[in-house]
Amino acid sequence: MMKDHLVRAVAADASVRAFAVTARELTEFARASHNTSPVITAALGRLMSGALMMGAMLKGEADTVTLQISGDGPVKGLTARADGAGHVNGYALEPGVILPANARGKLDVSGAIGKGVLRVIRDLHLKDPYVGTVDLISGEIAEDLTWYFASSEQIPSSVGLGVLMNRDNTVRAAGGFILQMMPFVKDEVVDAIEEKLTAFPSVTSVLDQGASPEDMLRMLLGDLGLEITAKNEVSFLCGCDRKRVEKSLISLGKKELASLAKDAAAIGEDGKEAGIELRCQVCNKAYHFNEKELRALL
Numbered sequence: 001m002m003k004d005h006l007v008r009a010v011a012a013d014a015s016v017r018a019f020a021v022t023a024r025e026l027t028e029f030a031r032a033s034h035n036t037s038p039v040i041t042a043a044l045g046r047l048m049s050g051a052l053m054m055g056a057m058l059k060g061e062a063d064t065v066t067l068q069i070s071g072d073g074p075v076k077g078l079t080a081r082a083d084g085a086g087h088v089n090g091y092a093l094e095p096g097v098i099l100p101a102n103a104r105g106k107l108d109v110s111g112a113i114g115k116g117v118l119r120v121i122r123d124l125h126l127k128d129p130y131v132g133t134v135d136l137i138s139g140e141i142a143e144d145l146t147w148y149f150a151s152s153e154q155i156p157s158s159v160g161l162g163v164l165m166n167r168d169n170t171v172r173a174a175g176g177f178i179l180q181m182m183p184f185v186k187d188e189v190v191d192a193i194e195e196k197l198t199a200f201p202s203v204t205s206v207l208d209q210g211a212s213p214e215d216m217l218r219m220l221l222g223d224l225g226l227e228i229t230a231k232n233e234v235s236f237l238c239g240c241d242r243k244r245v246e247k248s249l250i251s252l253g254k255k256e257l258a259s260l261a262k263d264a265a266a267i268g269e270d271g272k273e274a275g276i277e278l279r280c281q282v283c284n285k286a287y288h289f290n291e292k293e294l295r296a297l298l
Contacts, residue, residue, distance in 0.1 A: 004021070004022050004234045005212075005231060006021040006053065006056055006086060006213060006231070006233075007019070007020050007021075007217065007228055007231045008228070008229050008230040008231075009221070009226055009228045010226075011226045012221075013225065015182045015185035015189060016179060016185060016189065016221065018177065018178065018217050019056050019057070019177065019178045020053075020177040020213035020214070020217050021053055021213055022173075022175040023049045023088075023174040024171050024172070024175070026048065026174075026234065026235055027048065027163060027174040028170060029236045030090055030236060033283050033285075034284050036095040037096050037098050037169075038165050038169050039097060039098070039099050039108055039109060040075060040092045040096070040097050040112065042163040043078055043092070044092055045171065045174040046162065046163055046174075047067055047069065047078050047080040047141055048082070048089075048236075049174060049175055050080070050142070050145050050161055050176065051065060051067045051081065051082035051088050051090070052082045052086065054120075054178075055082030055083055055086070055087075055088065058084035058122070058124070059084070060084050062083060062085075064123045065081070065083075065121070065122050065123075066081040066120070066121040066123075067079070067080045067119070067120055068120075069136070069141070069144075071136065071139060072115050072116060074094060074097045074099070075092050075094050075097050075112045075113055076093040077093040078092050078093070086233060086235065087234070087236075088234065088235075089238050089239075089282045089283065090282075099112055107163075107165070109140055110140050112139075113136065113141075115139070116135075116136050117133055117135055118133070118134050118136055118144050118145070118148055120133075133152075134147055134151055141161055142159045142160055142161040143159075145157075145159040145178075149180065155181070156180070156181040157178060157179060157180045157181070158193070158197055159178050160176050160203045161203060162175065162203030162204035163204065164207065174207070175203060175213065177213070177220065179221070193224070196219070196220045203216075236283075238283035239282075240282060240283060248278075250297055254298060257294060257297060257298045260276055260289075260294055261294035264289060264291040273290055273291060275291070
């Protein structure tokens with residue numbers, strides 16, 4: 001099976017820049033880590049795919065872009081964070097939301113998110129990160145990112161995202177594309193691209209037929225002098241470790257830490273010390289601490 005990867009490209013004498021990604025493996029990793037329902041898997045996979053492509057727009061590999069969606073729907077919120085090196089992570093505030101299919105018989109991502117805002121945070125390691133916020137226009141994520149580029153960055157763009165699930169609720173396909181028009185793009189180029197977009201099947205149907213990111217861009221820009229400029233693998237990376245969890249525990253303060261140590265010292269039904277377990281919000285990895293370890297931190 002094709003490894004998750006992302007490609008960058010230009011077309012029409014560099015008047016169009018393009019990105020495309022496949023993200024099945026990393027979306028499946030997120031689904032398994034958080035035990036997300038099908039509709040939340042679809043939403044999170046779309047958001048992480050978008051974040052990966054926006055991460056590829058960053059200049060430095062250590063620079064990051066974070067996409068946060070807050071809505072009045074049952075999921076409440078979604079977050080995806082990517083860097084310039086092809087790493088991404090993400091989570092949902094309510095991962096187990098179950099909804100009936102929408103009117104088209106598809107997973108109701110818009111219904112799960114509801115009305116709300118999209119916040120884009122770019123950390124370029126300057127004094128302050130750049131933050132842009134727009135109202136959601138559909139909750140389907142691709143349309144919302146298209147609107148963000150147009151309204152906040154004044155870059156005419158087209159975003160396509162999709163996640164396809166298997167009958168056993170594992171991820172069958174995930175990925176997408178972003179096309180962006182530069183200020184000097186010619187009208188006939190824009191017209192040609194609009195025709196291609198109109199004829200383009202859904203992202204999920206194309207990926208399900210085995211298309212690669214390169215194939216997607218050839219379908220959309222192949223007649224316009226498409227040039228693939230870079231290709232790299234992408235993956236889910238959290239970055240959490242025990243040291244970071246220890247620092248978080250210390251930040252709670254002496255009183256709270258002493259209380260946790262007392263809880264950890266309790267004897268369970270099996271006659272053993274209970275300890276405590278903390279889970280990373282991003283990747284759901286569990287970290288265990290006994291009373292002695294907590295007292296040492298205290």
